[in-house]
Amino acid sequence: MYNNENDLDDDNESYIPTELKVVVIGVSGVGKTSLCVRYVHDEFQDFSPTIGASFLQKIVSIGNCPLCLQIWDTAGQERFRAMTPLYYRNAKAAIVVFDATDDHTFIQAKRCLQDLKKHVPEDIVISICANKIDILKNSKGGSSSPAQIDQKLQDAIDFAKQYKAAFFQTSAKDNIGVNEIFQDVARRLLKMHMKENERQLMMAKRRKNSESNPYYIERQNSLERVRLNSVKEYDRVGCC
Numbered sequence: 244m245y246n247n248e249n250d251l252d253d254d255n256e257s258y259i260p261t262e263l264k265v266v267v268i269g270v271s272g273v274g275k276t277s278l279c280v281r282y283v284h285d286e287f288q289d290f291s292p293t294i295g296a297s298f299l300q301k302i303v304s305i306g307n308c309p310l311c312l313q314i315w316d317t318a319g320q321e322r323f324r325a326m327t328p329l330y331y332r333n334a335k336a337a338i339v340v341f342d343a344t345d346d347h348t349f350i351q352a353k354r355c356l357q358d359l360k361k362h363v364p365e366d367i368v369i370s371i372c373a374n375k376i377d378i379l380k381n382s383k384g385g386s387s388s389p390a391q392i393d394q395k396l397q398d399a400i401d402f403a404k405q406y407k408a409a410f411f412q413t414s415a416k417d418n419i420g421v422n423e424i425f426q427d428v429a430r431r432l433l434k435m436h437m438k439e440n441e442r443q444l445m446m447a448k449r450r451k452n453s454e455s456n457p458y459y460i461e462r463q464n465s466l467e468r469v470r471l472n473s474v475k476e477y478d479r480v481g482c483c
């Protein structure tokens with residue numbers, strides 16, 4: 244049992260990586276597959292639109308603690324929309340991606356997140372990702388003025404805050420922020436996992452303590468007496 248990221252056993256091999264499911268969602272073309280492949284294989288190439296979902300995994304170490312991120316890269320095309328919630332089952336984290344150069348995808352990201360929240364527990368780790376920032380950087384914002392870009396950025400930050408999510412700007416193409424977003428997800432998941440372990444350990448301790456507690460023993464005995472009396476009562480009344 245470890246208490247914090249730095250307080251880990253030196254014998255690394257003795258840990259079995261904890262498997263944690265991460266779903267990557269967002270509309271088609273925002274760069275979900277590109278981000279996942281950049282993170283797992285450190286490559287960037289043109290991909291066909293994803294069909295259904297694809298699965299990748301990577302083992303990451305947070306303070307010597309290995310975690311296995313099971314990454315589900317979902318399809319963003321409209322025709323797969325009804326299928327996406329099937330991939331939310333048991334997800335511990337979600338990365339919601341939009342294209343930093345396309346406002347429509349930001350609106351759709353909000354819709355995706357609202358939909359996700361209907362299907363997952365409250366404590367899921369959420370990250371919002373504005374991808375393709377290389378385009379913004381290279382074109383100096385394109386048709387948007389610096390003030391408009393700042394406003395869009397602020398809107399994305401506010402949106403992330405609203406959902407207690409982390410916000411990252413990334414480029415799968417230029418490999419900006421990609422490791423950071425997944426690493427942050429892993430770190431937050433490990434924190435949650437440790438908290439849960441501690442809670443369970445505490446409950447187990449409490450159970451053990453209460454079992455040797457005289458009041459607990461007396462209560463158990465009195466419950467047993469009630470049970471025996473009711474059996475006796477039943478015997479006394481008899482049947483037929």
Ligand SMILES: Nc1nc2c(ncn2[C@@H]2O[C@H](COP(=O)(O)OP(=O)(O)OP(=O)(O)O)[C@@H](O)[C@H]2O)c(=O)[nH]1
Binds near residue numbers: 272273276294319
């Ligand atoms: N300039 C730039 N282009 C990117 C970036 N990420 C992805 N792309 C391009 O965006 C297009 C769509 O990328 P995908 O990764 O296939 O998008 P997706 O979100 O997986 O799309 P679906 O599978 O249909 O949901 C491709 O042409 C990518 O090369 C990026 O960071 N910068």
Ligand SMILES: [Mg+2]
Binds near residue numbers: 319
């Ligand atoms: Mg894809």
